[in-house]
Ligand SMILES: Nc1ncnc2c1ncn2[C@@H]1O[C@H](COP(=O)(O)OP(=O)(O)O)[C@@H](O)[C@H]1O
């Protein structure tokens with residue numbers, strides 16, 4: 001066993017650890033990573049690491065063997081979430097070891113788009129009208145959005161704009177759902193929740209919905225949301241309520257579409273894991289969701305304190321492809337002053353997130369970096 005008189009945390013998965021490495025050092029925490037890919041690039045950033053087989057048996061064994069104080073799964077994809085939730089149940093119930101992740105019940109709803117929609121309907125939360133896929137195309141209004149029950153990054157979603165497309169989709173999406181196309185603005189919000197205390201962060205603007213179904217990953221994004229007919233405070237309250245109803249833990253993000261004509265907020269998805277919007281959220285609010293997970297693990301998380309620390313900077317995130325800079329690494333992941341920027345993401349899919357005191361200052365930074373974001 002690694003001897004240490006400091007607090008010891010096990011992080012499951014190395015891929016997102018670059019957002020945390022500096023923070024655990026600063027907080028005097030001993031960090032251990034378990035990872036199944038021996039070539040994963042952030043392994044050397046933790047104090048210790050173990051290569052384990054895929055799945056959660058390995059991490060569980062290491063957590064017990066090392067007698068860690070808590071486990072923080074750093075998993076950015078949907079597939080392992082259920083297994084993580086099962087590990088949580090076992091370690092928390094049988095060993096009193098906290099695991100900062102959503103429990104089985106929440107994950108079984110969030111990972112299945114049909115169950116998510118039934119959850120929204122049950123609690124009177126608006127979601128686009130939908131049906132399970134039937135064989136009768138004439139009953140489906142166009143355009144129609146077809147969704148596999150599981151999927152992320154747009155992988156299981158297709159929009160049919162005409163009858164030909166519709167018929168193909170019906171074949172391809174057997175057992176899945178079809179929902180009403182909402183023309184409007186895509187928004188998401190991350191919510192922190194731990195020990196029954198909830199802090200919704202900031203509504204993020206992610207662009208307009210399109211018939212081409214361009215995923216928000218490829219668009220210019222900004223925070224806080226700035227729309228005439230929307231009160232961000234109302235969105236935050238509702239997001240907090242959804243997290244409470246779901247019983248989420250750690251961090252989640254909630255996706256919605258604001259109908260262009262009516263201003264109605266339709267909820268479409270909940271992801272019970274760290275979100276791709278976390279840099280925008282950190283730039284705007286000065287709350288890094290990833291650092292908050294560490295505070296939850298150490299027992300130093302206090303919702304009132306987080307609420308008080310929330311700032312309202314202007315934040316912009318721009319897909320930048322392949323930007324030449326030495327700053328895309330763990331040393332430069334934090335937003336350190338009022339006007340600054342962070343670059344992140346793999347080569348060819350890099351994004352720059354700018355924090356500024358005003359949109360004017362954000363423009364100045366973009367100009368200085370030679371980024372023409374108006375074309376997005
Ligand atoms: N009802 C809808 N109307 C219009 N566009 C939609 C609708 N549902 C999904 N989309 C588009 O498809 C994208 C992916 O859908 P989503 O349900 O969030 O699945 P994923 O898990 O792949 O992110 C959304 O971000 C949006 O661009």
Ligand SMILES: [Mg+2]
Nearest residue numbers: 153154255269
């Ligand atoms: Mg989504």
